[in-house]
Amino acid sequence: MARAGKGSLSSLLLLLAVVLAASTALASAEEANAPLVLPSARAASSSSTSCLDNPPDMTVTGAEAGQTAPDFHGVEAYLTGSRRAHRAIVLASDYYGFEAPKLRQIADQVAALGYYVVVPDLLHRDPFKDGFSFEEWIKTHSPADAAEKVQPLIAALTKEGKSVGFGGYCWGAKVAVELAKTDEIQAVVISHPSLVTVHDMKKIKCHIAVLGGEYDTRSPPQLVQQFQRVLEQNEAIDHMVKIFPRVPHGFACRYNSSDPFAVKTAEEAREDMASWFTKHLKHESESFQFQRAAGI
Numbered sequence: 001m002a003r004a005g006k007g008s009l010s011s012l013l014l015l016l017a018v019v020l021a022a023s024t025a026l027a028s029a030e031e032a033n034a035p036l037v038l039p040s041a042r043a044a045s046s047s048s049t050s051c052l053d054n055p056p057d058m059t060v061t062g063a064e065a066g067q068t069a070p071d072f073h074g075v076e077a078y079l080t081g082s083r084r085a086h087r088a089i090v091l092a093s094d095y096y097g098f099e100a101p102k103l104r105q106i107a108d109q110v111a112a113l114g115y116y117v118v119v120p121d122l123l124h125r126d127p128f129k130d131g132f133s134f135e136e137w138i139k140t141h142s143p144a145d146a147a148e149k150v151q152p153l154i155a156a157l158t159k160e161g162k163s164v165g166f167g168g169y170c171w172g173a174k175v176a177v178e179l180a181k182t183d184e185i186q187a188v189v190i191s192h193p194s195l196v197t198v199h200d201m202k203k204i205k206c207h208i209a210v211l212g213g214e215y216d217t218r219s220p221p222q223l224v225q226q227f228q229r230v231l232e233q234n235e236a237i238d239h240m241v242k243i244f245p246r247v248p249h250g251f252a253c254r255y256n257s258s259d260p261f262a263v264k265t266a267e268e269a270r271e272d273m274a275s276w277f278t279k280h281l282k283h284e285s286e287s288f289q290f291q292r293a294a295g296i
């Protein structure tokens with residue numbers, strides 16, 4: 001209890017600090033009549049709760065290439081791409097869940113590169129909504145529990161002879177990191193992570209790419225650089241760390257579709273994720289040999 005209280009107090013203080021910094025920055029920008037938006041002011045518009053500030057537009061339903069399965073190895077999931085693909089990618093959503101149209105679009109686009117893509121509902125049909133208390137909600141939406149819940153699904157894909165990668169956004173990045181501490185997956189990509197710590201980075205056992213945003217206040221560049229320093233010490237795995245300039249938290253899956261720079265950055269983040277999996281998931285011939293060796 002004491003810890004939770006302290007946590008909320010420090011988030012509050014952080015929020016206050018960010019708001020204060022923003023008003024100062026805005027005031028000085030106005031005084032100087034500066035045409036540029038200062039980084040600190042932009043960062044402030046995506047405060048420590050930024051992930052919760054800008055919910056996805058659930059009404060924008062495009063043509064989805066895949067379909068949902070009510071029970072895919074124990075979890076409801078959106079499935080897209082060829083079931084016969086030798087490489088599978090599991091994508092874990094942010095706080096807003098697996099129905100977000102942009103997340104499904106990313107899944108479809110990655111599937112078009114030749115992957116079987118699974119977007120499981122790890123928030124058990126209870127995504128975060130405006131008006132919820134985050135402190136209460138997170139108690140019943142633990143990323144560690146979600147990582148356990150998704151393991152049978154990953155095991156089933158692996159048993160089919162697929163090489164499995166895991167991509168996580170925001171809340172889902174913490175799920176990805178929990179899985180990366182096990183031997184279950186071959187590679188992970190985390191985009192604008194939430195809740196991920198330097199301590200987590202010390203326990204990573206698979207190839208990892210970290211995609212951060214310059215104006216992300218949840219995982220600011222300083223924290224992402226600390227992740228990088230830890231990963232540099234780990235010679236057993238490959239890592240990549242990239243900080244995308246001039247974008248806030250959520251840039252990879254909850255970007256502003258009317259802003260060409262935001263759209264371009266999200267595309268680049270998606271391509272970087274796909275390249276990481278192309279580099280680190282086993283290719284078809286290797287998988288085939290694996291299947292033969294395993295007698296599948």
Ligand SMILES: *[C@@H]1O[C@H](CO)[C@@H](O)[C@H](O)[C@H]1NC(C)=O
Pocket residue numbers: 256257258259260
């Ligand atoms: C999205 O981008 C457009 C174009 O830059 C801008 O006019 C609009 O205010 C932005 N919307 C939000 C919610 O930031």
